[in-house]
Amino acid sequence: MTSLPPPPGPPPPVSPARWAPPVPGPAGRPRPTFAPPRQPHPTLPISAAGGALAVLIGSLFGSKVLLDAVLRYEWPVVAYVALLGVVGYAPSLMWCTYVSRRWGSGAFLADVGIVPRWSDLGWGPVAWLAAVGTQVFVGALVLAFDVPLTSNTDGISELTQDRTYVVSIVITAVVAAPFVEEVVFRGVVMRGLLSRLPVLPTIGLQAVLFGVAHIDPVRGVGNIGLALVLTGVGAAFGGAAYLLRRIGPTIVAHAIFNGVVLLLVLTRVAERLQD
Structure with a gap:
Protein backbone atom coordinates (compact mmCIF):
# COMPACT_ATOMS: atom_id res chain seq x y z
CA MET A 1 0.00 0.00 0.00
CA THR A 2 1.31 3.38 -0.97
CA SER A 3 1.94 5.61 2.03
CA LEU A 4 0.49 9.11 2.05
CA PRO A 5 2.77 12.11 2.39
CA PRO A 6 2.96 13.65 5.85
CA PRO A 7 0.52 16.53 6.51
CA PRO A 8 1.92 19.99 5.90
CA GLY A 9 3.34 21.76 8.91
CA PRO A 10 2.45 25.25 10.13
CA PRO A 11 3.32 28.13 7.81
CA PRO A 12 6.75 29.57 8.27
CA PRO A 13 6.89 32.58 10.61
CA VAL A 14 6.62 35.94 8.94
CA SER A 15 9.47 38.25 9.76
CA PRO A 16 8.51 41.74 10.97
CA ALA A 17 8.31 44.47 8.40
CA ARG A 18 11.65 46.08 7.76
CA TRP A 19 12.78 49.08 5.81
CA ALA A 20 13.58 48.28 2.23
CA PRO A 21 15.41 50.49 -0.22
CA PRO A 22 13.27 52.12 -2.91
CA VAL A 23 12.72 50.01 -5.99
CA PRO A 24 14.85 51.36 -8.81
CA GLY A 25 12.99 52.86 -11.72
CA PRO A 26 14.19 53.35 -15.27
CA ALA A 27 17.94 53.61 -15.66
CA GLY A 28 18.45 52.53 -12.06
CA ARG A 29 16.93 55.73 -10.59
CA PRO A 30 14.66 55.44 -7.52
CA ARG A 31 10.98 55.84 -8.21
CA PRO A 32 9.53 59.16 -7.01
CA THR A 33 7.74 59.20 -3.70
CA PHE A 34 4.93 61.55 -2.71
CA ALA A 35 4.39 63.40 0.54
CA PRO A 36 1.50 62.12 2.63
CA PRO A 37 -1.71 64.17 2.34
CA ARG A 38 -2.04 67.03 4.81
CA GLN A 39 -4.34 66.61 7.73
CA PRO A 40 -7.68 68.46 7.52
CA HIS A 41 -7.92 71.82 9.23
CA PRO A 42 -8.86 71.53 12.88
CA THR A 43 -12.42 72.53 13.72
CA LEU A 44 -14.50 73.36 16.76
CA PRO A 45 -18.24 73.03 17.42
CA ILE A 46 -20.35 75.84 16.02
CA SER A 47 -21.49 76.58 19.58
CA ALA A 48 -17.92 77.54 20.45
CA ALA A 49 -17.96 80.14 17.67
CA GLY A 50 -21.37 81.48 18.69
CA GLY A 51 -20.32 81.76 22.29
CA ALA A 52 -17.11 83.58 21.37
CA LEU A 53 -19.05 86.16 19.35
CA ALA A 54 -21.66 86.65 22.05
CA VAL A 55 -19.06 87.09 24.77
CA LEU A 56 -16.94 89.53 22.75
CA ILE A 57 -19.84 91.71 21.61
CA GLY A 58 -21.43 91.65 25.05
CA SER A 59 -18.21 92.55 26.82
CA LEU A 60 -17.39 95.37 24.41
CA PHE A 61 -20.89 96.79 24.81
CA GLY A 62 -20.70 96.37 28.57
CA SER A 63 -17.35 98.13 28.75
CA LYS A 64 -18.77 101.19 26.98
CA VAL A 65 -21.82 101.27 29.26
CA ARG A 72 -18.32 111.46 36.20
CA TYR A 73 -15.60 110.43 38.67
CA GLU A 74 -12.88 112.23 36.66
CA TRP A 75 -10.32 109.46 36.93
CA PRO A 76 -7.01 109.64 35.02
CA VAL A 77 -7.42 108.83 31.35
CA VAL A 78 -5.21 105.76 31.69
CA ALA A 79 -7.70 104.30 34.18
CA TYR A 80 -10.50 104.49 31.64
CA VAL A 81 -8.36 102.87 28.94
CA ALA A 82 -7.37 100.07 31.31
CA LEU A 83 -11.02 99.58 32.26
CA LEU A 84 -12.03 99.28 28.61
CA GLY A 85 -9.26 96.77 27.97
CA VAL A 86 -9.97 94.52 30.95
CA VAL A 87 -13.77 94.54 30.74
CA GLY A 88 -13.77 94.41 26.93
CA TYR A 89 -11.26 91.59 26.39
CA ALA A 90 -10.83 89.50 29.55
CA PRO A 91 -14.21 87.70 29.20
CA SER A 92 -13.26 86.61 25.67
CA LEU A 93 -10.01 85.07 26.87
CA MET A 94 -11.90 83.27 29.62
CA TRP A 95 -14.38 81.87 27.09
CA CYS A 96 -11.65 80.72 24.72
CA THR A 97 -9.89 79.01 27.63
CA TYR A 98 -13.16 77.22 28.43
CA VAL A 99 -13.49 76.18 24.77
CA SER A 100 -9.98 74.73 24.84
CA ARG A 101 -10.73 72.68 27.93
CA ARG A 102 -14.22 71.61 26.84
CA TRP A 103 -13.73 70.80 23.15
CA GLY A 104 -9.99 70.96 22.58
CA SER A 105 -6.89 69.33 23.99
CA GLY A 106 -6.61 71.70 26.93
CA ALA A 107 -3.51 73.32 25.42
CA PHE A 108 -4.92 76.81 24.89
CA LEU A 109 -2.33 78.17 22.43
CA ALA A 110 -2.38 75.11 20.18
CA ASP A 111 -6.18 74.83 20.26
CA VAL A 112 -6.62 78.37 18.92
CA GLY A 113 -3.87 78.04 16.30
CA ILE A 114 -0.94 79.73 18.02
CA VAL A 115 2.13 77.72 17.09
CA PRO A 116 5.01 80.21 17.46
CA ARG A 117 7.58 80.09 14.67
CA TRP A 118 10.26 82.52 13.60
CA SER A 119 8.67 82.55 10.16
CA ASP A 120 5.65 84.30 11.69
CA LEU A 121 7.74 87.47 11.73
CA GLY A 122 8.16 87.14 7.97
CA TRP A 123 4.63 86.07 7.07
CA GLY A 124 3.13 88.75 9.32
CA PRO A 125 4.21 91.69 7.12
CA VAL A 126 3.00 89.78 4.05
CA ALA A 127 -0.44 89.33 5.60
CA TRP A 128 -0.40 93.01 6.61
CA LEU A 129 0.30 94.09 3.02
CA ALA A 130 -2.58 91.89 1.86
CA ALA A 131 -4.85 93.54 4.43
CA VAL A 132 -3.76 97.04 3.39
CA GLY A 133 -4.35 96.21 -0.26
CA THR A 134 -7.81 94.89 0.53
CA GLN A 135 -8.54 97.95 2.66
CA VAL A 136 -7.57 100.31 -0.15
CA PHE A 137 -9.66 98.39 -2.70
CA VAL A 138 -12.79 98.22 -0.53
CA GLY A 139 -12.30 101.81 0.61
CA ALA A 140 -12.16 102.98 -2.99
CA LEU A 141 -15.45 101.20 -3.71
CA VAL A 142 -17.04 102.72 -0.61
CA LEU A 143 -16.03 106.22 -1.69
CA ALA A 144 -17.00 105.60 -5.32
CA PHE A 145 -20.53 104.57 -4.32
CA ASP A 146 -20.76 107.38 -1.74
CA VAL A 147 -21.31 105.00 1.18
CA PRO A 148 -21.21 106.79 4.57
CA LEU A 149 -17.83 106.21 6.21
CA THR A 150 -16.39 107.30 9.55
CA SER A 151 -13.12 106.49 11.31
CA ASN A 152 -12.89 104.51 14.53
CA THR A 153 -9.89 106.59 15.66
CA ASP A 154 -11.70 109.90 16.08
CA GLY A 155 -10.73 111.73 19.26
CA ILE A 156 -7.45 109.90 19.88
CA SER A 157 -5.24 112.74 18.62
CA GLU A 158 -6.92 115.18 21.01
CA LEU A 159 -5.35 113.48 24.06
CA THR A 160 -1.77 113.10 22.85
CA GLN A 161 -0.48 115.46 25.56
CA ASP A 162 -1.20 112.81 28.20
CA ARG A 163 1.74 110.41 27.98
CA THR A 164 0.10 107.78 30.15
CA TYR A 165 -2.85 107.79 27.76
CA VAL A 166 -0.57 107.36 24.76
CA VAL A 167 1.24 104.43 26.38
CA SER A 168 -1.98 102.75 27.47
CA ILE A 169 -3.70 103.17 24.10
CA VAL A 170 -0.62 101.77 22.33
CA ILE A 171 -0.61 98.71 24.59
CA THR A 172 -4.34 98.20 24.07
CA ALA A 173 -4.38 98.73 20.30
CA VAL A 174 -1.07 97.12 19.34
CA VAL A 175 -0.81 94.27 21.85
CA ALA A 176 -4.13 93.39 23.50
CA ALA A 177 -6.56 93.96 20.62
CA PRO A 178 -4.60 92.03 17.94
CA PHE A 179 -4.06 89.06 20.25
CA VAL A 180 -7.62 88.80 21.55
CA GLU A 181 -9.37 89.54 18.25
CA GLU A 182 -7.26 87.04 16.32
CA VAL A 183 -7.84 84.37 18.96
CA VAL A 184 -11.59 85.01 18.81
CA PHE A 185 -12.19 85.46 15.07
CA ARG A 186 -9.46 83.39 13.41
CA GLY A 187 -8.77 80.99 16.29
CA VAL A 188 -12.28 80.08 17.49
CA VAL A 189 -14.97 81.57 15.23
CA MET A 190 -13.36 80.46 11.97
CA ARG A 191 -12.72 76.95 13.29
CA GLY A 192 -16.30 76.72 14.45
CA LEU A 193 -17.64 77.84 11.07
CA LEU A 194 -15.36 75.36 9.28
CA SER A 195 -17.21 72.54 11.01
CA ARG A 196 -20.39 73.50 9.10
CA LEU A 197 -19.39 75.53 6.03
CA PRO A 198 -16.98 75.27 3.09
CA VAL A 199 -13.78 77.29 3.13
CA LEU A 200 -14.76 80.40 1.17
CA PRO A 201 -18.09 81.00 2.97
CA THR A 202 -16.27 80.49 6.26
CA ILE A 203 -13.62 83.09 5.47
CA GLY A 204 -16.26 85.49 4.18
CA LEU A 205 -18.63 85.11 7.13
CA GLN A 206 -15.95 85.50 9.78
CA ALA A 207 -14.77 88.61 7.94
CA VAL A 208 -18.28 90.10 8.01
CA LEU A 209 -18.56 89.32 11.72
CA PHE A 210 -15.18 90.96 12.29
CA GLY A 211 -16.36 94.12 10.55
CA VAL A 212 -19.71 94.20 12.36
CA ALA A 213 -17.99 93.76 15.73
CA HIS A 214 -16.33 97.17 15.26
CA ILE A 215 -19.64 99.00 14.86
CA ASP A 216 -20.22 101.82 17.35
CA PRO A 217 -23.80 103.17 17.57
CA VAL A 218 -22.38 106.67 18.17
CA ARG A 219 -21.11 106.79 14.57
CA GLY A 220 -24.57 106.25 13.10
CA VAL A 221 -24.72 105.47 9.38
CA GLY A 222 -20.96 105.96 9.15
CA ASN A 223 -20.70 102.44 10.52
CA ILE A 224 -21.71 101.07 7.13
CA GLY A 225 -18.54 102.08 5.33
CA LEU A 226 -16.36 101.26 8.33
CA ALA A 227 -17.82 97.76 8.61
CA LEU A 228 -17.30 97.14 4.88
CA VAL A 229 -13.67 98.25 4.99
CA LEU A 230 -12.90 96.17 8.07
CA THR A 231 -14.69 93.21 6.50
CA GLY A 232 -12.07 93.33 3.75
CA VAL A 233 -9.31 93.43 6.34
CA GLY A 234 -10.87 90.47 8.15
CA ALA A 235 -11.02 88.52 4.89
CA ALA A 236 -7.29 89.07 4.33
CA PHE A 237 -6.47 87.93 7.86
CA GLY A 238 -8.82 84.95 7.57
CA GLY A 239 -7.31 83.83 4.28
CA ALA A 240 -3.81 84.06 5.71
CA ALA A 241 -4.77 82.11 8.83
CA TYR A 242 -6.36 79.36 6.73
CA LEU A 243 -3.47 79.03 4.29
CA LEU A 244 -0.79 79.07 6.99
CA ARG A 245 -2.84 76.92 9.43
CA ARG A 246 -1.97 79.15 12.38
CA ILE A 247 -2.72 82.65 13.63
CA GLY A 248 0.73 83.78 14.74
CA PRO A 249 1.31 85.61 11.43
CA THR A 250 -2.10 87.29 11.58
CA ILE A 251 -1.45 88.47 15.14
CA VAL A 252 1.75 90.10 13.87
CA ALA A 253 -0.10 91.53 10.85
CA HIS A 254 -2.93 92.85 13.03
CA ALA A 255 -0.43 94.50 15.39
CA ILE A 256 1.36 96.16 12.47
CA PHE A 257 -1.96 97.28 11.00
CA ASN A 258 -3.14 98.90 14.24
CA GLY A 259 0.31 100.28 14.99
CA VAL A 260 0.64 102.06 11.65
CA VAL A 261 -2.87 103.53 11.95
CA LEU A 262 -2.15 104.70 15.49
CA LEU A 263 1.16 106.24 14.42
CA LEU A 264 -0.55 108.18 11.65
CA VAL A 265 -3.20 109.43 14.08
CA LEU A 266 -0.88 110.36 16.95
CA THR A 267 1.50 112.24 14.65
CA ARG A 268 -1.51 113.94 12.98
CA VAL A 269 -0.34 112.72 9.59
CA ALA A 270 -3.81 111.28 8.99
CA GLU A 271 -5.37 114.73 9.48
CA ARG A 272 -2.97 116.31 6.99
CA LEU A 273 -3.69 113.58 4.46
CA GLN A 274 -7.44 114.17 4.81
CA ASP A 275 -6.97 117.92 4.34
Whole structure:
Protein backbone atom coordinates (compact mmCIF):
# COMPACT_ATOMS: atom_id res chain seq x y z
CA MET A 1 0.00 0.00 0.00
CA THR A 2 1.31 3.38 -0.97
CA SER A 3 1.94 5.61 2.03
CA LEU A 4 0.49 9.11 2.05
CA PRO A 5 2.77 12.11 2.39
CA PRO A 6 2.96 13.65 5.85
CA PRO A 7 0.52 16.53 6.51
CA PRO A 8 1.92 19.99 5.90
CA GLY A 9 3.34 21.76 8.91
CA PRO A 10 2.45 25.25 10.13
CA PRO A 11 3.32 28.13 7.81
CA PRO A 12 6.75 29.57 8.27
CA PRO A 13 6.89 32.58 10.61
CA VAL A 14 6.62 35.94 8.94
CA SER A 15 9.47 38.25 9.76
CA PRO A 16 8.51 41.74 10.97
CA ALA A 17 8.31 44.47 8.40
CA ARG A 18 11.65 46.08 7.76
CA TRP A 19 12.78 49.08 5.81
CA ALA A 20 13.58 48.28 2.23
CA PRO A 21 15.41 50.49 -0.22
CA PRO A 22 13.27 52.12 -2.91
CA VAL A 23 12.72 50.01 -5.99
CA PRO A 24 14.85 51.36 -8.81
CA GLY A 25 12.99 52.86 -11.72
CA PRO A 26 14.19 53.35 -15.27
CA ALA A 27 17.94 53.61 -15.66
CA GLY A 28 18.45 52.53 -12.06
CA ARG A 29 16.93 55.73 -10.59
CA PRO A 30 14.66 55.44 -7.52
CA ARG A 31 10.98 55.84 -8.21
CA PRO A 32 9.53 59.16 -7.01
CA THR A 33 7.74 59.20 -3.70
CA PHE A 34 4.93 61.55 -2.71
CA ALA A 35 4.39 63.40 0.54
CA PRO A 36 1.50 62.12 2.63
CA PRO A 37 -1.71 64.17 2.34
CA ARG A 38 -2.04 67.03 4.81
CA GLN A 39 -4.34 66.61 7.73
CA PRO A 40 -7.68 68.46 7.52
CA HIS A 41 -7.92 71.82 9.23
CA PRO A 42 -8.86 71.53 12.88
CA THR A 43 -12.42 72.53 13.72
CA LEU A 44 -14.50 73.36 16.76
CA PRO A 45 -18.24 73.03 17.42
CA ILE A 46 -20.35 75.84 16.02
CA SER A 47 -21.49 76.58 19.58
CA ALA A 48 -17.92 77.54 20.45
CA ALA A 49 -17.96 80.14 17.67
CA GLY A 50 -21.37 81.48 18.69
CA GLY A 51 -20.32 81.76 22.29
CA ALA A 52 -17.11 83.58 21.37
CA LEU A 53 -19.05 86.16 19.35
CA ALA A 54 -21.66 86.65 22.05
CA VAL A 55 -19.06 87.09 24.77
CA LEU A 56 -16.94 89.53 22.75
CA ILE A 57 -19.84 91.71 21.61
CA GLY A 58 -21.43 91.65 25.05
CA SER A 59 -18.21 92.55 26.82
CA LEU A 60 -17.39 95.37 24.41
CA PHE A 61 -20.89 96.79 24.81
CA GLY A 62 -20.70 96.37 28.57
CA SER A 63 -17.35 98.13 28.75
CA LYS A 64 -18.77 101.19 26.98
CA VAL A 65 -21.82 101.27 29.26
CA LEU A 66 -19.55 100.99 32.28
CA LEU A 67 -17.31 103.73 30.92
CA ASP A 68 -20.25 106.10 30.56
CA ALA A 69 -21.21 105.33 34.15
CA VAL A 70 -17.79 106.14 35.64
CA LEU A 71 -16.86 109.17 33.55
CA ARG A 72 -18.32 111.46 36.20
CA TYR A 73 -15.60 110.43 38.67
CA GLU A 74 -12.88 112.23 36.66
CA TRP A 75 -10.32 109.46 36.93
CA PRO A 76 -7.01 109.64 35.02
CA VAL A 77 -7.42 108.83 31.35
CA VAL A 78 -5.21 105.76 31.69
CA ALA A 79 -7.70 104.30 34.18
CA TYR A 80 -10.50 104.49 31.64
CA VAL A 81 -8.36 102.87 28.94
CA ALA A 82 -7.37 100.07 31.31
CA LEU A 83 -11.02 99.58 32.26
CA LEU A 84 -12.03 99.28 28.61
CA GLY A 85 -9.26 96.77 27.97
CA VAL A 86 -9.97 94.52 30.95
CA VAL A 87 -13.77 94.54 30.74
CA GLY A 88 -13.77 94.41 26.93
CA TYR A 89 -11.26 91.59 26.39
CA ALA A 90 -10.83 89.50 29.55
CA PRO A 91 -14.21 87.70 29.20
CA SER A 92 -13.26 86.61 25.67
CA LEU A 93 -10.01 85.07 26.87
CA MET A 94 -11.90 83.27 29.62
CA TRP A 95 -14.38 81.87 27.09
CA CYS A 96 -11.65 80.72 24.72
CA THR A 97 -9.89 79.01 27.63
CA TYR A 98 -13.16 77.22 28.43
CA VAL A 99 -13.49 76.18 24.77
CA SER A 100 -9.98 74.73 24.84
CA ARG A 101 -10.73 72.68 27.93
CA ARG A 102 -14.22 71.61 26.84
CA TRP A 103 -13.73 70.80 23.15
CA GLY A 104 -9.99 70.96 22.58
CA SER A 105 -6.89 69.33 23.99
CA GLY A 106 -6.61 71.70 26.93
CA ALA A 107 -3.51 73.32 25.42
CA PHE A 108 -4.92 76.81 24.89
CA LEU A 109 -2.33 78.17 22.43
CA ALA A 110 -2.38 75.11 20.18
CA ASP A 111 -6.18 74.83 20.26
CA VAL A 112 -6.62 78.37 18.92
CA GLY A 113 -3.87 78.04 16.30
CA ILE A 114 -0.94 79.73 18.02
CA VAL A 115 2.13 77.72 17.09
CA PRO A 116 5.01 80.21 17.46
CA ARG A 117 7.58 80.09 14.67
CA TRP A 118 10.26 82.52 13.60
CA SER A 119 8.67 82.55 10.16
CA ASP A 120 5.65 84.30 11.69
CA LEU A 121 7.74 87.47 11.73
CA GLY A 122 8.16 87.14 7.97
CA TRP A 123 4.63 86.07 7.07
CA GLY A 124 3.13 88.75 9.32
CA PRO A 125 4.21 91.69 7.12
CA VAL A 126 3.00 89.78 4.05
CA ALA A 127 -0.44 89.33 5.60
CA TRP A 128 -0.40 93.01 6.61
CA LEU A 129 0.30 94.09 3.02
CA ALA A 130 -2.58 91.89 1.86
CA ALA A 131 -4.85 93.54 4.43
CA VAL A 132 -3.76 97.04 3.39
CA GLY A 133 -4.35 96.21 -0.26
CA THR A 134 -7.81 94.89 0.53
CA GLN A 135 -8.54 97.95 2.66
CA VAL A 136 -7.57 100.31 -0.15
CA PHE A 137 -9.66 98.39 -2.70
CA VAL A 138 -12.79 98.22 -0.53
CA GLY A 139 -12.30 101.81 0.61
CA ALA A 140 -12.16 102.98 -2.99
CA LEU A 141 -15.45 101.20 -3.71
CA VAL A 142 -17.04 102.72 -0.61
CA LEU A 143 -16.03 106.22 -1.69
CA ALA A 144 -17.00 105.60 -5.32
CA PHE A 145 -20.53 104.57 -4.32
CA ASP A 146 -20.76 107.38 -1.74
CA VAL A 147 -21.31 105.00 1.18
CA PRO A 148 -21.21 106.79 4.57
CA LEU A 149 -17.83 106.21 6.21
CA THR A 150 -16.39 107.30 9.55
CA SER A 151 -13.12 106.49 11.31
CA ASN A 152 -12.89 104.51 14.53
CA THR A 153 -9.89 106.59 15.66
CA ASP A 154 -11.70 109.90 16.08
CA GLY A 155 -10.73 111.73 19.26
CA ILE A 156 -7.45 109.90 19.88
CA SER A 157 -5.24 112.74 18.62
CA GLU A 158 -6.92 115.18 21.01
CA LEU A 159 -5.35 113.48 24.06
CA THR A 160 -1.77 113.10 22.85
CA GLN A 161 -0.48 115.46 25.56
CA ASP A 162 -1.20 112.81 28.20
CA ARG A 163 1.74 110.41 27.98
CA THR A 164 0.10 107.78 30.15
CA TYR A 165 -2.85 107.79 27.76
CA VAL A 166 -0.57 107.36 24.76
CA VAL A 167 1.24 104.43 26.38
CA SER A 168 -1.98 102.75 27.47
CA ILE A 169 -3.70 103.17 24.10
CA VAL A 170 -0.62 101.77 22.33
CA ILE A 171 -0.61 98.71 24.59
CA THR A 172 -4.34 98.20 24.07
CA ALA A 173 -4.38 98.73 20.30
CA VAL A 174 -1.07 97.12 19.34
CA VAL A 175 -0.81 94.27 21.85
CA ALA A 176 -4.13 93.39 23.50
CA ALA A 177 -6.56 93.96 20.62
CA PRO A 178 -4.60 92.03 17.94
CA PHE A 179 -4.06 89.06 20.25
CA VAL A 180 -7.62 88.80 21.55
CA GLU A 181 -9.37 89.54 18.25
CA GLU A 182 -7.26 87.04 16.32
CA VAL A 183 -7.84 84.37 18.96
CA VAL A 184 -11.59 85.01 18.81
CA PHE A 185 -12.19 85.46 15.07
CA ARG A 186 -9.46 83.39 13.41
CA GLY A 187 -8.77 80.99 16.29
CA VAL A 188 -12.28 80.08 17.49
CA VAL A 189 -14.97 81.57 15.23
CA MET A 190 -13.36 80.46 11.97
CA ARG A 191 -12.72 76.95 13.29
CA GLY A 192 -16.30 76.72 14.45
CA LEU A 193 -17.64 77.84 11.07
CA LEU A 194 -15.36 75.36 9.28
CA SER A 195 -17.21 72.54 11.01
CA ARG A 196 -20.39 73.50 9.10
CA LEU A 197 -19.39 75.53 6.03
CA PRO A 198 -16.98 75.27 3.09
CA VAL A 199 -13.78 77.29 3.13
CA LEU A 200 -14.76 80.40 1.17
CA PRO A 201 -18.09 81.00 2.97
CA THR A 202 -16.27 80.49 6.26
CA ILE A 203 -13.62 83.09 5.47
CA GLY A 204 -16.26 85.49 4.18
CA LEU A 205 -18.63 85.11 7.13
CA GLN A 206 -15.95 85.50 9.78
CA ALA A 207 -14.77 88.61 7.94
CA VAL A 208 -18.28 90.10 8.01
CA LEU A 209 -18.56 89.32 11.72
CA PHE A 210 -15.18 90.96 12.29
CA GLY A 211 -16.36 94.12 10.55
CA VAL A 212 -19.71 94.20 12.36
CA ALA A 213 -17.99 93.76 15.73
CA HIS A 214 -16.33 97.17 15.26
CA ILE A 215 -19.64 99.00 14.86
CA ASP A 216 -20.22 101.82 17.35
CA PRO A 217 -23.80 103.17 17.57
CA VAL A 218 -22.38 106.67 18.17
CA ARG A 219 -21.11 106.79 14.57
CA GLY A 220 -24.57 106.25 13.10
CA VAL A 221 -24.72 105.47 9.38
CA GLY A 222 -20.96 105.96 9.15
CA ASN A 223 -20.70 102.44 10.52
CA ILE A 224 -21.71 101.07 7.13
CA GLY A 225 -18.54 102.08 5.33
CA LEU A 226 -16.36 101.26 8.33
CA ALA A 227 -17.82 97.76 8.61
CA LEU A 228 -17.30 97.14 4.88
CA VAL A 229 -13.67 98.25 4.99
CA LEU A 230 -12.90 96.17 8.07
CA THR A 231 -14.69 93.21 6.50
CA GLY A 232 -12.07 93.33 3.75
CA VAL A 233 -9.31 93.43 6.34
CA GLY A 234 -10.87 90.47 8.15
CA ALA A 235 -11.02 88.52 4.89
CA ALA A 236 -7.29 89.07 4.33
CA PHE A 237 -6.47 87.93 7.86
CA GLY A 238 -8.82 84.95 7.57
CA GLY A 239 -7.31 83.83 4.28
CA ALA A 240 -3.81 84.06 5.71
CA ALA A 241 -4.77 82.11 8.83
CA TYR A 242 -6.36 79.36 6.73
CA LEU A 243 -3.47 79.03 4.29
CA LEU A 244 -0.79 79.07 6.99
CA ARG A 245 -2.84 76.92 9.43
CA ARG A 246 -1.97 79.15 12.38
CA ILE A 247 -2.72 82.65 13.63
CA GLY A 248 0.73 83.78 14.74
CA PRO A 249 1.31 85.61 11.43
CA THR A 250 -2.10 87.29 11.58
CA ILE A 251 -1.45 88.47 15.14
CA VAL A 252 1.75 90.10 13.87
CA ALA A 253 -0.10 91.53 10.85
CA HIS A 254 -2.93 92.85 13.03
CA ALA A 255 -0.43 94.50 15.39
CA ILE A 256 1.36 96.16 12.47
CA PHE A 257 -1.96 97.28 11.00
CA ASN A 258 -3.14 98.90 14.24
CA GLY A 259 0.31 100.28 14.99
CA VAL A 260 0.64 102.06 11.65
CA VAL A 261 -2.87 103.53 11.95
CA LEU A 262 -2.15 104.70 15.49
CA LEU A 263 1.16 106.24 14.42
CA LEU A 264 -0.55 108.18 11.65
CA VAL A 265 -3.20 109.43 14.08
CA LEU A 266 -0.88 110.36 16.95
CA THR A 267 1.50 112.24 14.65
CA ARG A 268 -1.51 113.94 12.98
CA VAL A 269 -0.34 112.72 9.59
CA ALA A 270 -3.81 111.28 8.99
CA GLU A 271 -5.37 114.73 9.48
CA ARG A 272 -2.97 116.31 6.99
CA LEU A 273 -3.69 113.58 4.46
CA GLN A 274 -7.44 114.17 4.81
CA ASP A 275 -6.97 117.92 4.34
